[in-house]
Amino acid sequence: MTLAATVAARCRLTGTFVLRSGRTATEYFDKYQFEADPVLLDAIGAGLAPLVPPGTEVLAGLEMGGIAVVVALARHAGLPCAFVRKAAKPYGTNRLAEGTDLTGRRVLLVEDVVTSGGQIAISAAELRNAGAVIEHAVCVIDRQEGGTEALAAEGITLHALLTRQQLDAA
Ligand SMILES: O=P(O)(O)OC[C@H]1O[C@H](OP(=O)(O)OP(=O)(O)O)[C@H](O)[C@@H]1O
Numbered sequence: 373m374t375l376a377a378t379v380a381a382r383c384r385l386t387g388t389f390v391l392r393s394g395r396t397a398t399e400y401f402d403k404y405q406f407e408a409d410p411v412l413l414d415a416i417g418a419g420l421a422p423l424v425p426p427g428t429e430v431l432a433g434l435e436m437g438g439i440a441v442v443v444a445l446a447r448h449a450g451l452p453c454a455f456v457r458k459a460a461k462p463y464g465t466n467r468l469a470e471g472t473d474l475t476g477r478r479v480l481l482v483e484d485v486v487t488s489g490g491q492i493a494i495s496a497a498e499l500r501n502a503g504a505v506i507e508h509a510v511c512v513i514d515r516q517e518g519g520t521e522a523l524a525a526e527g528i529t530l531h532a533l534l535t536r537q538q539l540d541a542a
């Protein structure tokens with residue numbers, strides 16, 4: 373079975389779903405179904421590694437689903453990680469991004485599923501304000517609903533391991 377077929381079989385749900393962007397959809401990819409399986413997650417990390425652009429210094433996973441993916445990818449890419457919160461922790465270190473310092477570094481954003489690209493755009497803006505250099509993002513699944521185009525307008529090239537088209541065909 374191909375990786376696309378395995379991922380589709382494991383995480384594709386049908387029904388009515390409200391998405392992060394506020395859109396509604398009749399299909400949803402439950403990323404936690406592939407993230408909870410360490411063997412499948414490792415295969416995903418291995419598949420993502422060739423998509424890491426040359427010159428990348430830090431891999432930054434976005435809360436919450438991007439955290440497991442970034443650790444799996446980092447093992448294969450041999451790069452340090454950061455873990456990016458949706459909101460800065462309001463106590464302790466008050467950090468938005470945990471782990472490796474992103475200031476002045478070339479950072480690859482790592483996401484599980486992309487729909488509109490909105491979450492990557494929000495996190496990229498916040499991290500750029502903090503001094504990170506962000507020109508690329510990777511995701512496991514691109515639903516092909518405008519994310520690539522929206523992110524290109526923000527100066528971010530999206531690289532997907534699997535597209536909706538590949539999952540549909542698997
Ligand atoms: O491209 P977008 O339109 O922004 O949609 C995709 C985002 O939505 C999901 O986040 P959610 O908040 O559901 O995720 P979590 O469970 O990973 O926190 C997904 O993990 C992406 O972050």
Ligand SMILES: O=C(O)c1cc(=O)[nH]c(=O)[nH]1
Pocket residue numbers: 390391392393399400401402403485486487488515
């Ligand atoms: O757009 C989203 O919120 C979304 C879509 C999807 O298929 N899976 C997911 O975890 N989030």
